[in-house]
Amino acid sequence: MGRQECSVPSPGAWRDRVRAGVSQLAAAGTVLVLFIYLSLTSDAFLTANNLINIGVQSAVVAIIAIGMTIVIVTAGIDLSVGSVAALSGVFGALLVVSYGIPVPLAIIGGTAIGAIAGMVNGLLVTQAGMAPFIATLGMLSVARGLVYIVTGSVAVSGAPPVFKVLGQGRLGALPIPVLALVLVAVLGHFILTRTRLGRYAYAIGSNVEAARLSGVPVKRYLAVVYIISGTLAGLAGMIAASRVNSGQPNFGIGLELDVIAATVIGGASLFGGEGTVIGTLLGALLIALIRNGSVLLDINTFYQQIIIGVIIWIAVFWDQYRRRRAAAR
């Protein structure tokens, strides 16, 4: 978190960094408080097994949320991630079960379907000029429809045991979904902080006209951003399918809400120009902690929804409060 400055940050950029840092601190603080609270109230919480579970349980949302962060940084949104993840999961499972494709290729194939869906989103936004909200809302519906068509609304089961490796396997002590998350997070952090794509994403999100006038090929980079989001949704969908060893047509309904919540709690602004991978990871961890803790303490499902909703309110309120303060200065 401390080493993300570019070569010569301007004073304004510094102030942004500090503000974003404060927002992440708030998320980190909440995670810490919840962590301590759960350690005190549940004997089972602070066990290696449970901490590994939390890591695995947060991986699917976190991986998608990292793609979402890049999209939101450009002032866009991708509502289709839940449906796209389901499409990838059932498609990958079908490749294995119905066509006998080797599992590694099927994982690539399923993930590629996510990339294609992301590319369509990107084209709709950049070439057809649709608002991201509308373009991806359409994809949410189209992808879910495709899921039901290719599966006949029945789960795709009967995959060989090796299909389980991606979601249930371990490399040493580290579960593979967590390993995948770490790789995606490192890559996402690198893209946002160290590459032209990352710099342009912030520029587009802060002021798209200014970015265009200063020669940023806005359309090309926006399209890439949606392809990244779709690809990560596809990968996460494959992990989710592997976790239950089947392609589930109803997977991921409403998942976009958890994903957007993780991103916003982590300090990303829906107005664009702000958002970090580390913040998003904290947001996803917070949501997983709430879900995990609620079951450990056997809290009613409905209250879990309320708790997550209230935390989103607080995060957004905090975001707007910072903005007003900054504007007043």
Add this chain to the structure above:
Amino acid sequence: MGVRFSVSVACTAAIMLTTACSAVTVPGSGPSGGSKVKASGPVTLAVVPKAVGFDFWDSVRKGAQCAASKTADVKLQWDGVTAETDVTGQVNLLQDFLTRQVDGLVYAATDAKVLAQVTQDALSRDVPVINIDSGTNPQPSNVPVFATDNLAAARKAADLLADALGPGEHKIAFLPFQPGTVTNDQRTKGFKEGLAKYPNLTLVAEQSSNSDPNTALSVTENILTANPDLDGIFAANEPGVIGATNALNQAGRAGKVKLIGWDASPDEIKGVASGAITALVVQNPFRMGFDSVNAMVQTVRTGRVASSEDTGVTFVTKENINDPHVQAVLQPSCAKPPA
């Protein structure tokens, strides 16, 4: 689609008027229900599930079509909405069938209160109605229901769990699937009523799977973390069972924690065979479709209203899974329809 919609909008207005009047004369009418008797000639029946495309409803369709194929001069029209939550869509669809003047209506109500109006409208047009799976509220006395008795079956699920665990103190968990829906609430109520008989069973966790296997998986993992000494689980529908089975397998607790499930998807059957699932409560959707269509044909031909029927459940275990009567439920065929 556009045409159907505009027609049904026009119908709705008309129906509002007719049912307002007919409600005064029709309710509680005699056993004949005022139906026109059509002793011979072609008969067209509409069969409408809660939604098309799901395994369960597809079995209902097979049963219904089987019954129609075995009866002379009966034509079946099968159509449904794509989501069980699309209540208005189903109302429109049923009204369109009434406009097309079908001779009998067999349907599963997506919403008990809203669909009561459509039933009234059908009866006022002298079209007999049979509900399958889910009825309406109020349920007119001349509209029989062919359904699983969820309450009784869930009570027996508690018995199955208690039997599997045996005497002594046991901790158990319960995975409902969609709080607020009638089926979910009946299974919850029945299971808890059944549990009341067994003071040695303590319900330590009740967490919804939201009908999503991945959610069920996470929830079960967390329940096992909180209760390492958990002895039993009841998961009240297919996604919950799939998630719980995977969680038990991954935790190395499959078979040790007794799992009672519901429905009979291929993965669930595999779970029973491997011993991860102790028993499944399996409904009989084929019989639901088969018996209801036969009953409706009788009603149209004779004017006599059928009586309601519990289409029954079968408890599938590793021991009985290959029995002919269990296989007949798991893999129904029109060659050997349910007795």
